Amino acid sequence: MTKILKNSNWFNIVVPMIAVLLGLLVGAIIMLLTGYNPILAYQSILESVFLQPYYTGETIRAIIPLILTGLAVAFAFRTGLFNIGVEGQLLVGWFSAVAVSIMFSGLPKLILLPLAILVSALAGGLWGFIPGLLKARLKVHEVIITIMMNYVALYTTNYLIKHFLYAEGEKTPNIPESASLASTLLSNISQGSRLHWGIIVALLAAVFVWFLLWRTTKGYELRAVGYNPHASRYAGMNVNNNIVLSMVISGALAGVAGSMEGLGTYQYMMINSTFIGIGFNGIAVALLGMNTSIGVIIGATLFAILQTGSITMQSTAGVPTEIVSIIIAVIIFFIGSSYIIRWCLLRLTKGGK
Amino acid sequence: MSFVIEMRNIRKEFPGVVANDNITLQVEKGEIHALLGENGAGKSTLMNVLFGLYQPDKGEIYVKGKKVHISDPNVANELGIGMVHQHFMLIDKFTVAENIILGSEPTKYGQLNLKEAIKVVQGLSDKYNLDVNPMEKVENISVGMQQRVEILKTLYRGSDILIFDEPTAVLTPQEIKELMNIMKTLVQEGKSIILITHKLKEIMEVCHRCTVIRLGKSIDTVHISEATPDQLATMMVGRKVDIKVNDQAYDPKETVLDIRGLKVLDSRKVSTVDGLDLKVHGHEIVGIAGVDGNGQTELVEAIAGLRKIKEGSISLNGQDVTNKRTRKITEAGLGYIPEDRHKHGLVLDFSVRENIVLQTYYKNPYSKAGILNNKKITKKAKELIKEYDVRTPSELTLARSLSGGNQQKAIIAREIDRSPELLIAAQPTRGLDVGAIEFIHGKLLAERNKGKAVLLVSFELDEILNLSDRIAVIYEGKIIDIVNAKETNENELGLLMAGHRKAVKEG
Numbered sequence: 001m002t003k004i005l006k007n008s009n010w011f012n013i014v015v016p017m018i019a020v021l022l023g024l025l026v027g028a029i030i031m032l033l034t035g036y037n038p039i040l041a042y043q044s045i046l047e048s049v050f051l052q053p054y055y056t057g058e059t060i061r062a063i064i065p066l067i068l069t070g071l072a073v074a075f076a077f078r079t080g081l082f083n084i085g086v087e088g089q090l091l092v093g094w095f096s097a098v099a100v101s102i103m104f105s106g107l108p109k110l111i112l113l114p115l116a117i118l119v120s121a122l123a124g125g126l127w128g129f130i131p132g133l134l135k136a137r138l139k140v141h142e143v144i145i146t147i148m149m150n151y152v153a154l155y156t157t158n159y160l161i162k163h164f165l166y167a168e169g170e171k172t173p174n175i176p177e178s179a180s181l182a183s184t185l186l187s188n189i190s191q192g193s194r195l196h197w198g199i200i201v202a203l204l205a206a207v208f209v210w211f212l213l214w215r216t217t218k219g220y221e222l223r224a225v226g227y228n229p230h231a232s233r234y235a236g237m238n239v240n241n242n243i244v245l246s247m248v249i250s251g252a253l254a255g256v257a258g259s260m261e262g263l264g265t266y267q268y269m270m271i272n273s274t275f276i277g278i279g280f281n282g283i284a285v286a287l288l289g290m291n292t293s294i295g296v297i298i299g300a301t302l303f304a305i306l307q308t309g310s311i312t313m314q315s316t317a318g319v320p321t322e323i324v325s326i327i328i329a330v331i332i333f334f335i336g337s338s339y340i341i342r343w344c345l346l347r348l349t350k351g352g353k
Numbered sequence: 354m355s356f357v358i359e360m361r362n363i364r365k366e367f368p369g370v371v372a373n374d375n376i377t378l379q380v381e382k383g384e385i386h387a388l389l390g391e392n393g394a395g396k397s398t399l400m401n402v403l404f405g406l407y408q409p410d411k412g413e414i415y416v417k418g419k420k421v422h423i424s425d426p427n428v429a430n431e432l433g434i435g436m437v438h439q440h441f442m443l444i445d446k447f448t449v450a451e452n453i454i455l456g457s458e459p460t461k462y463g464q465l466n467l468k469e470a471i472k473v474v475q476g477l478s479d480k481y482n483l484d485v486n487p488m489e490k491v492e493n494i495s496v497g498m499q500q501r502v503e504i505l506k507t508l509y510r511g512s513d514i515l516i517f518d519e520p521t522a523v524l525t526p527q528e529i530k531e532l533m534n535i536m537k538t539l540v541q542e543g544k545s546i547i548l549i550t551h552k553l554k555e556i557m558e559v560c561h562r563c564t565v566i567r568l569g570k571s572i573d574t575v576h577i578s579e580a581t582p583d584q585l586a587t588m589m590v591g592r593k594v595d596i597k598v599n600d601q602a603y604d605p606k607e608t609v610l611d612i613r614g615l616k617v618l619d620s621r622k623v624s625t626v627d628g629l630d631l632k633v634h635g636h637e638i639v640g641i642a643g644v645d646g647n648g649q650t651e652l653v654e655a656i657a658g659l660r661k662i663k664e665g666s667i668s669l670n671g672q673d674v675t676n677k678r679t680r681k682i683t684e685a686g687l688g689y690i691p692e693d694r695h696k697h698g699l700v701l702d703f704s705v706r707e708n709i710v711l712q713t714y715y716k717n718p719y720s721k722a723g724i725l726n727n728k729k730i731t732k733k734a735k736e737l738i739k740e741y742d743v744r745t746p747s748e749l750t751l752a753r754s755l756s757g758g759n760q761q762k763a764i765i766a767r768e769i770d771r772s773p774e775l776l777i778a779a780q781p782t783r784g785l786d787v788g789a790i791e792f793i794h795g796k797l798l799a800e801r802n803k804g805k806a807v808l809l810v811s812f813e814l815d816e817i818l819n820l821s822d823r824i825a826v827i828y829e830g831k832i833i834d835i836v837n838a839k840e841t842n843e844n845e846l847g848l849l850m851a852g853h854r855k856a857v858k859e860g
Contacts, residue, residue, distance in 0.1 A: 235683075
């Protein structure tokens with residue numbers, strides 16, 4: 001028994017690693033079949049991300065929202081809920097942060113910046129509250145509602161920008177400096193990348209999620225309700241309130257991810273003709289990170305490297321950036337079918353004995 | 354002499370455990386052969402070897418005198434070995450006949466021949482007195498009936514050696530009786546049966562011979578006619594089993610639980626508890642006896658605040674707890690060992706440590722200002738694991754990987770440690786082996802002797818009779834009589850449980 005337990009911990013680390021390797025391997029095979037040089041391609045990704053400060057900065061910049069959306073999905077997972085609505089929660093968070101910054105541009109930075117981030121959390125939280133409430137009270141499945149809420153978020157934010165906050169170039173006006181996370185210092189050391197202070201917010205959020213889940217009574221309750229709502233009810237917990245709270249916290253994390261884009265990367269919000277995908281990538285990041293804080297950070301880093309590196313991969317090795325989408329998809333596929341990897345590993349270890 | 358099944362010197366090892374160590378099992382044609390052992394003794398492993406799910410590391414298997422290699426369950430099926438699983442493998446939305454033929458459907462010109470299937474199933478049902486309607490959907494039939502469908506599945510595939518894996522764990526006493534008769538019919542018709550169980554009563558009733566397994570080794574094979582239940586229990590556990598009996602003088606203290614005119618609706622809006630009155634005092638165990646479905650579950654859930662009370666009142670320790678929140682009631686002094694330990698008693702994916710504080714995590718010293726104190730929680734968990742003899746590799750092990758008996762011990766440790774004035778134990782020993790039952794009965798009696806009130810709900814009349822001071826018989830949602838445990842017997846209780854109140858009083 002103890003051996004199996006030890007194994008399962010070990011599996012939690014090894015399985016995602018194998019999935020990533022298999023993903024890269026499949027990517028390489030596709031490159032070979034389509035006449036590209038996979039070694040050159042991967043080399044160019046690594047060289048740009050690790051040796052060229054601009055790409056390093058852009059990679060870290062891309063990590064920020066991925067950590068937050070990854071945490072949002074992981075948090076909901078841990079409490080037994082599947083939050084597909086991270087994308088929409090991110091969009092409303094993004095819009096709210098930008099709108100608040102512009103509306104209260106007279107406030108000093110010390111107040112305005114935290115306020116803008118807080119409002120983005122509230123907006124994302126509200127977007128999570130609705131499916132949470134419907135799930136708790138009426139047993140409506142959260143997956144359906146969150147998917148629908150994504151569209152509501154996309155078109156509502158577009159409408160609001162068009163009619164209330166429109167500026168040249170299909171976007172909102174830029175936010176005032178007093179609400180910005182951008183940093184000339186960070187930009188300078190990374191040779192002009194859009195890297196901003198949001199990385200600190202993202203890392204703090206990772207610590208916050210870990211602490212909340214594993215060190216507080218609330219986290220204990222949320223996990224208990226996620227694993228077994230019946231036993232939790234028998235133990236006197238309020239199952240419905242916990243479901244709603246879990247969705248609110250998950251949505252708030254996604255909302256903050258949006259504010260990172262609005263206050264940090266772009267300094268505005270554009271009208272999006274379609275989803276931007278950071279929210280959906282959060283699902284993959286959470287899966288890859290096995291729903292742990294540290295795993296989410298690592299997963300977000302990997303995805304950011306692949307995405308940023310794909311640009312140089314195209315310019316240096318001539319490989320289309322879509323290859324990276326395929327690699328990411330294959331990684332997710334292997335994580336999803338981790339059962340197969342487990343089974344193979346068990347076979348191998350048995351054979352070795 | 355040749356045997357239908359002979360497993361010689363079977364050894365099966367798992368990493369770190371020898372599950373089967375040189376076990377020999379010989380089953381004669383036309384007998385019911387019991388395989389007796391505590392949970393975790395290696396019974397299931399041995400049967401999985403026979404059924405082809407595991408390959409033995411050593412040893413040989415002979416079926417009807419021929420040496421065989423059973424590489425997978427299909428081979429076992431071809432050899433005429435059929436398994437009636439403890440957890441049924443049926444499709445709810447399919448009819449009985451559709452379930453039975455699944456996997457080897459009769460066809461006509463390549464089309465499913467359902468008429469033929471129904472005829473064959475009906476024929477088998479009649480031959481073995483199974484009384485199953487092939488047209489009925491599985492979701493509409495009782496648990497006992499579903500088990501017969503499982504039996505029919507093996508018969509349909511032509512099995513003549515049937516393995517029953519703990520078949521009575523899910524059945525009511527009435528259904529158990531019927532199953533025993535079915536098994537007798539089966540062997541009369543020339544089938545052979547291996548019955549995996551740890552219930553001595555069943556073995557004494559139907560089995561011819563019994564092989565006892567303990568800690569992966571076969572202890573002995575005995576003829577039931579020459580053995581006593583005590584001997585079997587001793588062989589199984591490895592020491593003399595001490596049957597705990599409530600033999601102290603009845604000396605009730607003040608009222609702890611006072612239920613008046615209680616009315617509770619079930620999910621179909623039927624009053625399953627219908628004007629029930631009951632008092633439980635300190636220093637007494639009140640047993641609730643009754644046939645399943647007479648309102649026991651709803652009564653207990655109403656007391657615990659898990660089900661809405663329509664009429665009437667419940668007071669606990671002098672506090673009115675009618676329709677209060679579960680946590681309020683728990684804090685007023687209720688300890689509750691729920692009937693379904695997996696669904697209601699434990700969070701299976703939590704560690705033992707986390708389960709130990711499932712009721713108290715929010716209280717000092719386990720947490721302060723909302724922050725958990727893991728050191729204190731670990732300390733408490735280690736204490737209770739030791740005190741209640743919960744066999745687990747460590748307090749960090751998931752509750753899921755503990756055996757049923759140890760899971761129940763963990764629940765009991767958690768509930769009793771809070772020292773509640775009223776302890777409700779609902780089917781506290783269902784599915785457990787003799788050793789665990791002995792332990793749990795001892796703990797319940799100890800609570801009573803400490804002056805606490807205990808409400809025991811059980812379908813096992815022996816358990817009710819041995820432990821209770823008073824026995825309240827529940828029938829159609831009412832307590833129809835309360836008898837002194839020392840002045841009653843199974844017959845009287847049986848009549849009361851069937852609702853024959855007058856007959857008992859007059860006769």
